[in-house]
Amino acid sequence: MSRDRRLVIGAISSHGHELGHVSVLDQLDEVGSIHVCAASDLVDVEDLAGESARVVGKYTNVDALLERADLDAVIMCARPDHAPGIMEKVVNAGLPVLYDKPAATRAADLRRVAEAAKRKGVTAGAMLQWRYHPMTISLKRALMDGALGDVMTIEGKMLNGLLRYRDTSTYLFEPETAGHGILSWLGCHCMDLVIYLMQERVVEVMAMVGNLNPEKVKVEDSGFLILKFESGRMGTFQAGYHLLGGKATYDFYVGMRGTEGFAVLPLLEPQEETSGGSEVEHTSTYTLSSEARGWNTGGVRRERFAIPHAPGYGGVMAEELYRDFFDAAQSGAPAPAPIEDSVHLLEIVEAAKESSATGRAVGIAV
Numbered sequence: 001m002s003r004d005r006r007l008v009i010g011a012i013s014s015h016g017h018e019l020g021h022v023s024v025l026d027q028l029d030e031v032g033s034i035h036v037c038a039a040s041d042l043v044d045v046e047d048l049a050g051e052s053a054r055v056v057g058k059y060t061n062v063d064a065l066l067e068r069a070d071l072d073a074v075i076m077c078a079r080p081d082h083a084p085g086i087m088e089k090v091v092n093a094g095l096p097v098l099y100d101k102p103a104a105t106r107a108a109d110l111r112r113v114a115e116a117a118k119r120k121g122v123t124a125g126a127m128l129q130w131r132y133h134p135m136t137i138s139l140k141r142a143l144m145d146g147a148l149g150d151v152m153t154i155e156g157k158m159l160n161g162l163l164r165y166r167d168t169s170t171y172l173f174e175p176e177t178a179g180h181g182i183l184s185w186l187g188c189h190c191m192d193l194v195i196y197l198m199q200e201r202v203v204e205v206m207a208m209v210g211n212l213n214p215e216k217v218k219v220e221d222s223g224f225l226i227l228k229f230e231s232g233r234m235g236t237f238q239a240g241y242h243l244l245g246g247k248a249t250y251d252f253y254v255g256m257r258g259t260e261g262f263a264v265l266p267l268l269e270p271q272e273e274t275s276g277g278s279e280v281e282h283t284s285t286y287t288l289s290s291e292a293r294g295w296n297t298g299g300v301r302r303e304r305f306a307i308p309h310a311p312g313y314g315g316v317m318a319e320e321l322y323r324d325f326f327d328a329a330q331s332g333a334p335a336p337a338p339i340e341d342s343v344h345l346l347e348i349v350e351a352a353k354e355s356s357a358t359g360r361a362v363g364i365a366v
Contacts, residue, residue: 006032007072007326010065010095012086013048014039015079015171020313021100021127025075026052027310027319030326033057037065039078039086062086066093073329075127076100079171080179084109087124091116096123096329098322101188103339105179107346114339123328125335126342128192130252132317134305135265135286136193139256142263143197147290147298149260154198154235157253158182158190159270163213163221165247173217181219183209183349187239191345192337193254194227194235201344202235204228206361207352213241225352230366243270261290283307 007030011022025031035057038045049055059065066089074090076083077100084104090097091113103126104110117124130136142148160182171177172185183191195202209223222240229235243249252268266284289300310316324336344364351362 006030008033008035008068008070010035010037010068010071010074010090011048012037012039012062012065012074012076012078012090013043014082014086015042015077021075021077021318022048022050022052022055023312024314024318024322025312026054027312028322030323035059035065035068035071037062040082042079062089066090066095071095073098073326078103079177080105080184081177084113087113088116091120091122091124094120094122096325096335098125098127098325098335100127101342102179102184102346103342104346105175105177107343107350110339110346111343114343117339121332123325123332123335124339125325125328126192126337126339127314127318127321128189128337128341129314129317129321130189130193130267131196131337132320133267134307135267135303136197138286138303139197139263139265139288142288142290142295143256145292145295147261147288147292147295148256148258148263149292151198151256151258152233154194154233154254154256156190156194156235156237157251158187158239159242159251160186161241161243161245161247161249163215163217163241166241168215168217173219175218178219179346180349180353181217182221182239182241183223183352184346187223187237188345188349190239190252190254191237191348192341194237195341195344196337197254197256198229198233198235200230200233201366202227202348202351202364203230203366204361204363205348205351205355207355209353209356220353223352223356225348227348228361245270260292260295261288263288 033056034054036048037059045058073096207225209220212222225237227235250268251270254265256263264287355362
């Protein structure tokens with residue numbers, strides 16, 4: 001990948017959740033041209049191109065797209081059962097790939113892609129843009145400075161509108177095409193922050209998952225997890241389609257507690273329905289309390305962040321993630337949200353479902 005010129009990006013979709021990501025590419029000065037590819041009959045290539053003036057090529061075959069010698073990187077929004085096969089082609093072509101979550105129905109399939117990317121020395125990672133929220137960034141810096149002392153516990157929560165607001169006949173609610181339900185589709189955003197902030201792997205999961213909505217689907221609509229990390233620290237996680245108000249109503253929260261302080265991150269609160277990029281502009285109060293000796297801003301800190309509007313899925317958070325991904329791809333460095341983390345997220349989901357089915361704690365090999 002050369003930065004002596006503006007980037008040429010391939011944008012592949014197989015399920016129609018991608019136009020917002022093409023819109024993000026439109027906002028980046030680094031991107032010169034986009035070649036879109038409808039990888040299945042679920043996607044109309046004209047719809048995928050949208051109104052972007054930067055789209056200069058339209059394909060309906062992944063192999064034909066990857067024959068281009070001028071591509072610098074690929075973004076991919078594929079149905080979970082399609083994603084590993086598409087990504088393997090991209091990686092084998094030696095191209096960096098930034099993909100929409102969860103990117104597989106099984107951890108083993110995504111692990112195979114991760115191993116191929118490592119062998120090829122190409123950058124691969126997920127579009128998990130909440131790592132770029134100002135609350136996340138602020139807490140990450142405070143943790144590095146020891147503001148919470150020795151962290152003991154963390155909790156995460158990702159609740160969404162009731163199933164009555166969704167079309168439950170889509171692939172999202174079929175195990176063969178989606179793999180899992182709320183845990184991997186929306187819960188992964190919050191679980192990713194739990195892993196990212198703790199900076200260590202989960203080694204044991206105890207969980208209950210099930211279906212509590214009147215509308216019955218074949219994947220879980222609710223999940224409660226207890227997590228044990230490598231160090232022995234513990235966490236809890238809750239996800240579900242549980243909120244009145246509409247499809248885009250969220251309750252997205254992370255809390256951390258340590259020996260010298262605590263932090264509360266209400267990333268989204270269920271005050272009103274949000275949609276598209278506007279959801280990241282929602283403002284809530286971030287709280288950090290610290291008694292850590294020598295921390296330069298000790299005591300109680302409360303902050304509110306006004307995030308500027310930007311079109312496209314994920315708004316300015318996504319723009320920053322994309323820029324960092326392109327920089328990483330140029331040097332062969334890990335992606336901002338590396339593929340290995342996505343593999344681990346699916347391992348946790350699989351362990352949770354096994355735990356719920358067997359009534360016992362399930363270990364995850366490190």
